[in-house]
Amino acid sequence: EIVLTQSPVTLSLSPGERATLSCRASQSVSSYLAWYQQKPGQAPRLLIFDASNRATGIPARFSGSGSGTDFTLTISSLEPEDFAVYYCQQRSNWPPITFGQGTRLEIK
Amino acid sequence: EVQLVESEGALVQPGGSLRLSCAASGFTFGSYWMSWVRQAPGKGLEWVANIKQDGSEKYYVDSVKGRFTISRDNAKKSLYLQMNSLRAEDTAVYYCARERCSSTSCFNDFWGQGTLVTVSS
Numbered sequence: 001e002i003v004l005t006q007s008p009v010t011l012s013l014s015p016g017e018r019a020t021l022s023c024r025a026s027q028s029v030s031s032y033l034a035w036y037q038q039k040p041g042q043a044p045r046l047l048i049f050d051a052s053n054r055a056t057g058i059p060a061r062f063s064g065s066g067s068g069t070d071f072t073l074t075i076s077s078l079e080p081e082d083f084a085v086y087y088c089q090q091r092s093n094w095p096p097i098t099f100g101q102g103t104r105l106e107i108k
Numbered sequence: 109e110v111q112l113v114e115s116e117g118a119l120v121q122p123g124g125s126l127r128l129s130c131a132a133s134g135f136t137f138g139s140y141w142m143s144w145v146r147q148a149p150g151k152g153l154e155w156v157a158n159i160k161q162d163g164s165e166k167y168y169v170d171s172v173k174g175r176f177t178i179s180r181d182n183a184k185k186s187l188y189l190q191m192n193s194l195r196a197e198d199t200a201v202y203y204c205a206r207e208r209c210s211s212t213s214c215f216n217d218f219w220g221q222g223t224l225v226t227v228s229s
Contacts, residue, residue, distance in 0.1 A: 032213035036153075043203055043219035044145075044153065050212050087153055091213050095167040097143075097155040 002026055002093050006086075006100035012108040019075040021103045023088035028068045032092035035064055035073045038102075039084045047086075048073065075105075083107050110134040112204045112220035119226045124194050130187040130204030130220055138162075138182035141207035143216055144189050146200035154200075157189065158207065171197075194227045201225075 003026040013019055023033065031051040036044040046055040048064035051071055061076040075082055088100040115129040128144075144156040157168045157178040166178050177190040187204055201224050205216035 030212075034213075034215040036216075038153075043222055044216070045219070046215060046217050049208075049215045049217075050210050053210070055217065089153075089155075089215065091215060095155075096169045097158070099153040099155065102152045 001096055002029060002090050002098055004088050004090055004098055004100035006088060006103045008103060009101070010104045010106060012106050013078055014108045015078050015080055017078050019073075019078055019082070019105060021073040021075075021086055021105070023066075023071040023073070023100050025069045025071075025090060025092075027093070029090040029092035031067050032090055033064075033066070033071050034089045034091070036087045036089065037082075037084050038087065044087065078105075080107075110206065110218045112206065112218060114202065114204050114220045114223040117202070117223035117225045119228065120194050121229050122195060122227055124227070125190070125192045126194065126225060128189040128191065128202055128204075128223060128225070132185045132187065132204075132206075135206070137180075137185040141209075141214065142180060142187045143205045143207055144178060144187075145203045145205055145216070145219075146198075147203070147222070148197075148200045151200075156202070159187070191225070194225075196227050199225060199227045 005024045007022045033051045035048040038044045052064045085102045111133045113131045143158040159166045159178045175193045179188045201222040203222045204220040206218040208217040
C-alpha cells in the first residue's frame, strides 16, 4: 500500500500570503496524484489532477507540481474562501486508492 | 448539471446491515467508474470501494472485504453499497463519487453530499 504523508499538518497564514502544501508518497506514483479541498460540512472538491492540471472552474491561483514521490500544492495569494482542509490522493498502485491525512489551512 | 444524491444514513447496531444508494443525474452514468469514499468523524478521507462501468470489476479496501458489496444499476442510474456485519469503526460519512480518467490517471471529479452511518448500540 502506498502511504501519502502530508505536511504540515496545520498551516497558519493570512489572506494574501502564499501557501505551500506538501504530499510525499512512500513509493513513486509517477504523476497519478490529485488534490482535493474540503470545507466544514461539505464534500471534497477536486482541485488538481495528474499532479499539475487544474480541474474545471478552479482559479489560477491554485497550482500543483511534482512527480515521483514529492508533490506540492501552491496557492499563490490566499483568499478568505481558501481556508479549508486539503487532501492528496494517489491512483498509481491500487487497490487501495489512498489519501494523505490532510493539511488544515487556517487563518492566522 | 452533474448530481449525486446519497440515500439517508442511519443508526445501526453493531453486527447489523444497511444498504446505501446513490442516485446519479446530469451525465451518462454507465460510462463512468464509481466510488464510495468515507470519512469518520473528525478524520480524513478513506477510499472504500469502486466499480467499473459494467460492474465487471469491483475493488475494496481490506477493512471492508467480505462485509461490504458495491453494485450498480445503470438502467436506474444508481450506485449501491451493501454493508453487512457493521462495526463501530464503520461509523462515518459515506460519499458517492464519480471517477473521471484523463489519458494518464483517474480521480474523483464529482461527489455527493454524503450520508452519515452510525454504528452503535
